[in-house]
Amino acid sequence: DTGVSQNPRHKITKRGQNVTFRCDPISEHNRLYWYRQTLGQGPEFLTYFQNEAQLEKSRLLSDRFSAERPKGSFSTLEIQRTEQGDSAMYLCASSLVGGGAAAYGYTFGSGTRLTVV
Amino acid sequence: QKEVEQNSGPLSVPEGAIASLNCTYSDRGSQSFFWYRQYSGKSPELIMSIYSNGDKEDGRFTAQLNKASQYVSLLIRDSQPSDSATYLCAGATSGTYKYIFGTGTRLKVLA
Numbered sequence: 001d002t003g004v005s006q007n008p009r010h011k012i013t014k015r016g017q018n019v020t021f022r023c024d025p026i027s028e029h030n031r032l033y034w035y036r037q038t039l040g041q042g043p044e045f046l047t048y049f050q051n052e053a054q055l056e057k058s059r060l061l062s063d064r065f066s067a068e069r070p071k072g073s074f075s076t077l078e079i080q081r082t083e084q085g086d087s088a089m090y091l092c093a094s095s096l097v098g099g100g101a102a103a104y105g106y107t108f109g110s111g112t113r114l115t116v117v
Numbered sequence: 118q119k120e121v122e123q124n125s126g127p128l129s130v131p132e133g134a135i136a137s138l139n140c141t142y143s144d145r146g147s148q149s150f151f152w153y154r155q156y157s158g159k160s161p162e163l164i165m166s167i168y169s170n171g172d173k174e175d176g177r178f179t180a181q182l183n184k185a186s187q188y189v190s191l192l193i194r195d196s197q198p199s200d201s202a203t204y205l206c207a208g209a210t211s212g213t214y215k216y217i218f219g220t221g222t223r224l225k226v227l228a
Contacts, residue, residue: 031214033215033216035218040125040220041220041221042121042123042205042207042218042219042220042221043161043205043216043218044218045215045216045217048214048215056213056215089160091160091161095214097214104166104214105151105163105166106151106163106216107163108160108161108162109160110159110160111160
């Protein structure tokens with residue numbers, strides 16, 4: 001297992017179409033995160049899972065966005081009825097949950113760059 | 118809105134100099150802090166984590182945390198042109214493990 005894998009690397013879609021991205025985390029990591037990053041900005045939190053449970057979803061995420069992590073393994077992020085404002089890099093990350101107050105660093109995948117035309 | 122703030126730069130330093138990158142945060146509940154390096158068109162790569170007040174050194178990198186001042190910094194000694202990238206600061210609140218990222222500081226190391 002060499003890291004977090006995301007597919008596809010690039011996606012160009014027409015406005016109004018649905019798109020789905022896949023993330024395969026590092027196998028021993030039990031937390032999986034989705035972030036979105038636009039040019040000149042830091043990654044913006046979308047949602048995260050511990051095992052198969054979705055623990056938090058950003059208020060910024062409209063109802064057009066949905067994420068799943070069946071069986072606590074890979075995850076998918078679907079965007080329905082895409083809009084030009086959805087164009088961004090979608091980043092997946094995974095981590096271990098540590099004891100106490102410390103949090104372990106994320107390992108990011110290479111990202112999926114979405115362009116909505 | 119809990120925020121992490123960074124100067125967007127660019128910060129230009131000559132090769133061999135010390136680069137100093139700074140970050141402030143608003144959430145006093147933040148317990149853990151991370152520095153990521155991001156090359157253009159690539160995903161962020163973790164370079165340092167710090168959880169306690171004081172300094173933490175790893176090779177040419179030193180992270181500094183001052184919880185009273187809500188301030189995190191990253192020092193890069195003997196800067197190299199290959200260090201030219203955007204450096205992202207992130208904080209995590211205990212119990213959520215959700216990182217809040219700053220906008221990043223673009224560093225240019227001039228040969």
